[in-house]
Amino acid sequence: MLSCAYRLVAPRVFEPVQLNIPVSNEVLVRPTFLSICNADIRYYQGTRSAAVLAKKLPMALIHEAVGLVVRDPSGTYSPGDKVALVPNAPCSQDDCIAENYLRTSKFCGSGYDGFMQELVSLPVERVVGLPSQLRDEVAAFTELVSVAMHAVDRFDSIAHARKEHIGVWGDGNLGFIVSLILKTRYPNAQICVFGRNEYKLNDFTFVDETRLTCDAPKECVFDHAFECCGGEGSAAAIDQIIDTVKPEATISLLGVSENPILMNTRMVLEKGLRLFGSSRSGRADFLTVAEMYRQHPEMPKYLESLVGGVFEVESVADMVTAFEADLRKSSGKTVMKWNI
Known part of the structure; x- marks a missing residue:
């Protein structure tokens, strides 16, 4: 069966390739x-190093996607079923060691x-069924939720x-989703989110408190914390x-930083802290x-606030338009309605 992949062959240049x-x-x-x-x-x-780009391009982008089943020889899914695509293979x-x-x-x-x-051909364990009533724009970034x-x-x-x-540090998409899962998982816990943008923090209506990072407490307050900033904000x-x-707290590191950062290891030792990193996800996390989503229908409702621009994509020019728009966005997720 013939299909077409739209590969990035150079920065800002997509080309169709028949498969x-x-x-x-x-x-x-x-x-x-x-x-x-x-x-x-x-x-x-093209902000990755020249060596990385030379090694990985040409390549079709996107690891966050939802689709409809066309055919499943195993009988697990029926044609038309809505499924999330699991990018980790x-x-x-x-x-x-976990698969990711x-x-x-x-x-x-x-x-x-x-x-x-x-069209995408995947092993049956690399697709996960989603509730039919889940909005497609939210379903599109299920992979990020699974992370x-x-x-x-x-x-x-x-x-x-x-x-x-x-405490959760980070007022972006990842900080929003982590905070939402924490509040769903631990409804009696006090969740406080720290960020640099008050207009973003205003969307965290489900947490107990939000603060600007310049207003962080000076004393030991939190039993545990999550870092969801990444980049220059990580340090x-x-x-x-x-x-x-507090002493013996666990700190979850999620933000991706391209450069090494300094860390106050003296206080890590003095407080007996645990730091661990997490990256990507696996099938179990999608499940x-x-x-x-099924047990807490309010969760997808909150996630709807992350949907930013939604772009109808029918051509390579439309793909460029969507990516260029994502570069200019202030917050939220850019979604492509894939009419290819």
């Missing part, structure tokens, strides 16, 4: 809504073609039992977190998110 999808036992899915991630933008702009299994941390795993949109394609879910699940297994006060956020968490 032959062999008939197999895999699930055939037509992507319908795609969400642009900051990682996609770094490739699109493990090549092996380890009893101690195995160095042998492949990841769509990072060295391997992502979901900017007419936050993965971090919260790991936190639950690592942190000590006292979870009365939890300042981690520094504040170390100062304001947990899908179930949370």
Whole structure:
């Protein structure tokens, strides 16, 4: 079966490439809504190193996507079923290391073609059914929600039992989703979100408190904390977190920083803190998110506030328009309605 992938061949340049999808036992899915991630933008702009770009391009971008099943030989899904596409593709299994941390795993949109394609063929375990009533624009960034879910699940297994006060640093999309999952998972906990933009913090209506980072407390207040800033903001956020968490707190690091950052290890040792990092997600995290969508219908309603621009995409020019718009956005997720 013929299909077409739209690959980034150079910064800001997409080209269609015809592919032959062999008939197999895999699930055939037509992507319908795609969400642009900051990682996609770094490739699109060409801000990754020349060595990385030379190694990974040409490549179809996008790892956040939802689609409709076209064919499933296994009978697990029916044609027309709404499914999230799982970008992580493990090549092996380890009893101690999760699939998203195995160095042998492949990841769509990072060295391997992502979901900017007419049709995608995936193993049945790489697709996860979603509630039919879930808005497509929200379903498009289920992968990002699964990343936050993965971090919260790991936190639950690592942190000590006292979870009365939890701080979240970061007023962007990831901070929003992490805070929402925390409040859903621990409804009796006091969740406080710190950010630099008051207009963004105003959207965190489900948490107990929001503060600007310049108004962070000077004393030890939080049992645990999450860092969701990344970039240049990571160092300042981690520094504040170390100062304001109580002894033996657990700190979850989620923000991606291109450059090494300094850390007050003296206070980490003095307080006996636990720091752990989380990246990407696996099938189990998608399943947990899908179930949370079903059990807590208010959660997708809150996530709707993250939907930014929605762009109808029918051509390469439309793809460029959507990516350029994402570069100018102040907040939210840019979604492409994939009419390809």
